[in-house]
Amino acid sequence: MNSNNRGHFPFVNSSSSSESSDEFDEWLGYENEAMEIEEQIAINMIARNNYVIHQLLLIQQSDQEATMAESPVQMNLVPTEATSESFAEYGQVIEASSDGDLFGPNDAQLDLSRGTPRFYIMRLEGRTLGFSTITHHANVTQCLGSIGGHVWYLGVAKPSLIEDVDRERVGDNVESGSDGHLYAPPTVEEVRVFRFSGPKFVKLNRGTWHAGPLFSDSSMDFYNLELSNTNEVDHTTHSFKKKNGVIFRFEDSTSSS
Structure with a gap:
């Protein structure tokens, strides 16, 4: 080289x-x-x-x-009288039964297994006949009833916890709730308003979306059965005004008794 x-x-x-x-x-x-x-x-x-x-x-x-x-666009709803049949997709309407009747399907089917039950009287004031947000509780069947049997209203939408619905129907429209559970947001089209009157109360299924109680009186007292920490850790809210550009209104069909 x-x-x-x-x-x-x-x-x-x-x-x-x-x-x-x-x-x-x-x-x-x-x-x-x-x-x-x-x-x-x-x-x-x-x-x-x-x-x-x-x-x-x-x-x-x-x-x-x-x-x-x-x-927002205002959606006007017509209240439906709450009966066992009309409210079946959202929970139960419980009315008076004879003393001595045994427990059966007409009694409130409660799920209070995920915490300490809390039964109390809640005083609400200054409610209007309209709403723009709606809430669900994933861990308890909440019960509400007016003390005195006065007329009141509740806006509702069917439960949409992922465990309760067909995942194919939900698709990718999934959000995470207050305690990490998964759910599909409620749609504008499925919102309803129900009217409650007389000696009855409502049991909401776990996950049922609800807005209220709503009423035309200046104030009203309700008994409420839920869990001791429901309002702290199990309170998931959807804003129709913010997410959908919609608010809901309705008229009082009768005067309160």
């Missing part, structure tokens, strides 16, 4: 094969390090682009929700 060609090939050195091997290993290390850096840069760029897109979508969604909340 012509001595003038020495050094043109960094990994062929007739004087020392071990030095050539060391130089090659060093070069390979630099190449691998450069490739790792380039790969990490590419990953970071993809992540950054995804983040920017996500933020833009959040801003767009926020703008849409703000627009709907500023000028």
